[in-house]
Amino acid sequence: MTHLHTPRRQTSHLLAPLLILLTCWTAGVSAGTTDDAVKRIVADNSGQLIASFKQFHQNPELGFQEFETAATIAAHFEKLGYPVTTGVGGTGVVSVFENGPGPVVLFRGDMDALPVEELVDISYKSSKITEDLAGESVPVMHACGHDSHAAWLMGIATVMMELKDQWSGTLVLVAQPAEELMSGAQAMLNDTLFDIVPKPDYIIAGHQMPFWPVGSVAVANGYRMAGAIQMDVVINGNGGHGSIPHLAIDPVVMGSQAVMGYQTIVSRLVDQSKPAVLTVGAFQAGFTHNVIPHSATLMLNLRWYDPSVREGMVDGIKQLTDNIARMYGVPADRMPTYTIKSEVTPVFNDQDLTVLATTAMKNVLGDDRVFLAGKPHMGSEDFHMLAARNPEAKVLMVEVGSGPADVLADIAAGTPPVYPHNPAFYMEPDAVLYGAQALSAVLLDVLQKEQVQ
Numbered sequence: 428m429t430h431l432h433t434p435r436r437q438t439s440h441l442l443a444p445l446l447i448l449l450t451c452w453t454a455g456v457s458a459g460t461t462d463d464a465v466k467r468i469v470a471d472n473s474g475q476l477i478a479s480f481k482q483f484h485q486n487p488e489l490g491f492q493e494f495e496t497a498a499t500i501a502a503h504f505e506k507l508g509y510p511v512t513t514g515v516g517g518t519g520v521v522s523v524f525e526n527g528p529g530p531v532v533l534f535r536g537d538m539d540a541l542p543v544e545e546l547v548d549i550s551y552k553s554s555k556i557t558e559d560l561a562g563e564s565v566p567v568m569h570a571c572g573h574d575s576h577a578a579w580l581m582g583i584a585t586v587m588m589e590l591k592d593q594w595s596g597t598l599v600l601v602a603q604p605a606e607e608l609m610s611g612a613q614a615m616l617n618d619t620l621f622d623i624v625p626k627p628d629y630i631i632a633g634h635q636m637p638f639w640p641v642g643s644v645a646v647a648n649g650y651r652m653a654g655a656i657q658m659d660v661v662i663n664g665n666g667g668h669g670s671i672p673h674l675a676i677d678p679v680v681m682g683s684q685a686v687m688g689y690q691t692i693v694s695r696l697v698d699q700s701k702p703a704v705l706t707v708g709a710f711q712a713g714f715t716h717n718v719i720p721h722s723a724t725l726m727l728n729l730r731w732y733d734p735s736v737r738e739g740m741v742d743g744i745k746q747l748t749d750n751i752a753r754m755y756g757v758p759a760d761r762m763p764t765y766t767i768k769s770e771v772t773p774v775f776n777d778q779d780l781t782v783l784a785t786t787a788m789k790n791v792l793g794d795d796r797v798f799l800a801g802k803p804h805m806g807s808e809d810f811h812m813l814a815a816r817n818p819e820a821k822v823l824m825v826e827v828g829s830g831p832a833d834v835l836a837d838i839a840a841g842t843p844p845v846y847p848h849n850p851a852f853y854m855e856p857d858a859v860l861y862g863a864q865a866l867s868a869v870l871l872d873v874l875q876k877e878q879v880q
């Protein structure tokens with residue numbers, strides 16, 4: 428490998444400040460053939476990795492039901508010689524591989540699919556129908572690409588075991604359930620995760636991203652993904668005959684006023700320089716025409732970056748809903764109730780780790796294949812919640828390009844598809860290979876042995 432010796436970085440002006448940092452960082456990294464070895468190992472295993480990806484895609488499993496996916500990953504880990512614990516937080520798979528002194532680095536791949544009916548015409552299309560956790564029959568599809576995350580987790584396991592003489596520390600590999608439910612990481616924490624895993628110093632994950640070309644990755648430091656809350660608000664009324672509303676207390680009317688009132692929380696109570704989203708995803712009340720129901724349930728989704736925005740929204744929801752209830756004469760012992768079903772904090776990419784990862788990924792993919800990721804978005808993740816035992820752990824989320832040519836052309840034309848979570852979602856399978864290469868390179872650099880330049 429020669430490119431560490433030849434300064435031939437081609438980069439946009441956007442990356443210039445980063446380059447100064449990178450130059451400092453690379454001074455401490457010894458040149459070698461590790462990157463070539465990573466590429467060779469991934470190439471040697473490419474047939475199996477692509478086959479696993481397609482197998483996962485054709486047999487998708489919803490959150491907390493990832494039984495076959497977890498079994499495939501666990502069997503792969505075991506075959507390689509990793510210690511394996513299964514059934515953590517339901518279907519989670521955990522391997523803790525102690526390989527000498529050094530940091531504890533946790534790498535997470537998620538496994539779950541979505542209740543979406545696939546409309547893509549490919550040989551490994553999913554036509555699966557399954558029962559969700561509520562017992563409803565639903566179609567299932569990997570419409571967020573977690574099939575690729577499960578597959579590159581297997582590739583990374585292979586690379587790290589084959590190159591175990593070239594790194595030192597403790598590698599924790601986690602196949603996580605139920606990311607889409609925002610509760611899989613928490614389920615692992617509530618279960619035995621920390622009986623198995625030492626305190627992590629680094630928490631790293633990747634997510635496929637069709638807006639970057641396959642073969643590339645993107646990363647940036649600082650806030651990347653929003654914090655999120657799923658909240659149930661139950662508004663109690665007093666049900667009765669539809670003809671005598673003046674004797675009842677109508678939760679449908681109170682709920683309707685609440686939904687419209689919530690729109691003013693974001694526009695009037697939250698600092699307008701800070702992003703906030705408040706969506707009412709469901710409004711459930713009543714069963715028939717002539718009965719005023721006894722209660723209404725609103726299902727809310729909140730997104731934020733700044734904790735003051737979170738507080739402002741949560742407090743605003745309570746104040747507004749409580750006061751609507753008072754206005755209609757709801758008695759004090761039947762005031763609205765507020766239940767946070769799940770919560771994740773924003774994802775914040777550590778600056779030093781981002782710099783290290785940028786260099787590591789450039790070394791393995793090429794300088795022109797590593798982009799500076801764009802502005803943060805209001806999507807969310809829960810992998811970083813696995814740092815619960817060490818709030819100081821350095822976190823990194825890498826975007827792995829999976830973009831097919833037609834999607835990239837649509838983006839260039841200003842008409843991007845509504846990806847992911849869409850029935851027409853398609854990603855290039857080779858993203859599995861580049862994801863395995865890039866993320867292995869990051870792990871190897873974080874876990875590098877003390878080396879002499």
Ligand SMILES: [Zn+2]
Pocket residue numbers: 571607847848
């Ligand atoms: Zn998703």
Ligand SMILES: [Zn+2]
Pocket residue numbers: 571572573606634
């Ligand atoms: Zn996802």
